Amino acid sequence: MRVLFLVQGEGRGHLTQALSLAQLLQIAGHEVVGAIVGITADRDVPTFFSEKFSAPITPVFSPGLVYNAGTNALEPVKTTLQALRYAKPFWRSLVQVRDIIEKEQPDVVVNFFEMLGGMTYALLRPTVPMVCIAHQYMAFHSNFQRPKGQWLYRQAFKLNTRLTCFGAQELLALSFDKQPDEPHKRVRIVPPLLRQEVTELKPTAGDFLLAYVTQPGLKVELLKAHEQHPDIRMDGFHSGVTIPDQAIDDTLTFHAIDGKRFVEFMACCKAIVTTAGFESVCEAAYLGKPALMIPQSNHYEQACNAIDGQRAGVGVASDRFDLDKLINYLPQYDKQLSERFRAWHAQGYFLFLAALNRASTPTSKPSSGGFFQTRMRHLLRS
Template sequence: MSRKYILSIQGEGRGHMTQALSMYDMLVEAGHTVCAVILGSSGTRDVPRFFFDKIKCPIIQLQSPNFVCDKDNKSINITRSVTHNFKKIRTFRDSLKQIDFLMKEHQPDVVINFFDLLIGLYYRFYKPKAKLICVAHQYIYFHQDFEFPAGHWLDKAAIKFFTRLTSTGSSKNLGLSFYKIHTNNEEVVIVPPLLRKEIFELQTGKDDFYLIYLVNSGYFEEVLSWHKNNPEIVLHCFTDRPDKINSSYEFDKTKLFVHAINDTLFLEMMSKSKGLASSAGFESVCEAMYLGKPVMMVPIQGHYEQFCNSRDAYKAGAGIFSDSFDLSKLTNFSSTFDASNPWFKNWVANAKHRIYNEIISV
């Protein structure tokens, strides 16, 4: 039976966007209708062009509560985040009204939320009839067997509270995971990563360069510092402000290449690289794991989710974690890294089937 869906996405995380793209393709291929996509963001980060190119339905961008970084665009500033979001309460209220208009216009059967707070707030205050399904790695926090890093009790309580707010009114929560965890409660179902289809078509190699993904361009100075001390090693760096970096810094542009975010080029280069250095975003780490590439994870300062991801991915064998972009750690680690990971490929292989069955069962 064909259904109508609306997808809602936390637009500050590009992993949520690629997961939503995979979900969009899955639903359309199965004969369902995706009426609209709601993209919540702070407006400070550019939305990649590929997202608009691949979604063939209306995309509505709305202001949504999000973290605010420090002036150097590196660490998360909690005080500024709280103050900034409090000042925009009226804006967020208008966003909720726009969601209500869309819901009444399209009358969807199901809303699938990729960790955006607006939808959680909408279901809390408006209580619509459409079923809600929540999909993100963060919902693994609801599982009693997930191991949080020791300490950080306040951060742990805060992220679990925030995650619950995003899933208010949810009929089912799907927790994307690096590895299998037995589902033994009704609050969350653990499922494999929802990787984009292009990754399964890539041929892997090992060219003589390392790949870097900077969510926050403020970390480029650390990359540049390492590059100047190791000028013989070729680096390809993807970030959302390449023009500013290329014009603001002097460096050897035949050894250090700075690219704009491009999904196709990034995946192609990952498949050929000797390893990846990035913040500990769930999706990019999973892609590297599938391609058999070692990862050095540098969580954004103050970003507890990424701190948890880096420890969880380390446990899953993805690579190592670090407090800075000291790429010597990655180059040393990559020389002994075992790229064979059939267990992970087997885990990912039936992701589409398992996730689709969970979606249509609601």
């Protein structure tokens, strides 16, 4: 089977998932013929992906998300306005994606939450079947946990999610645990795709807390928590640190952002403090480390992740760096969860291969809606 990837280049999650699936497909004897990666004017294909992905990579322009420079909060209105401003180059990108698909003629296209994929299939109708993979597709599942209120953010999140998956044969929703499939919605539940660097680690019991600090406000909260609990050792990987290790005092050390070192620290920590990104929380669960999940401000998807992760028992949700909340949660953490999580993760090999085999021999193609196609073509070309 020949497989072509379409990958959202925003953040690390979808890119690491693509690397993980490529490893799985290669083990099974299938060929990944290439990857189309969505980039912006100020964000190229990350080095960690280009160095590890063995097939050709084609960067294609795709409107990115807009975050507040001071708070790192997601800006939904500015994100939408930016997408409209780039309508013409976005249309050219859709044509480029369609042409690559038709030239390569893979047996199936796998889309890791890149809007270029859904919109290309909605408007230009490539003949190759597509499967979409992302945790975000849990939003269409009846059991998915959502925060109360936030109606506008919820609708924007669902709209953005739908735009990525028009024309897909199936939506493979990555989940913390097993849930029933909902084939009438094209939704099938699959385990997380974790990078090999994590699954090869051997976790040990630790006595320190590990934090991943990318938001300026989170660093301030971490320092306050440290002042209140100076006896608790904490290590924080912080985007503002330029040297490998910066000791603040005997029990607090900041480290420069380094993905490899971070997971090594994770394997031997007591618990982690992180934003509620699906990938990092799953890595912690695989290693048996409870998580304090703090969603980024205005980031509806992370708010959902935190609630759903708490339901699944991988950690506790919080709206701030509440160290007392984490300390009180630790005795309640189920130490058998990691074993169950690993067993669920192990099923992925068969579930992903089965899904791609189904898609490569489809009985019918989902309709993307003629009226929608006509209006969107007119908007993007005008």
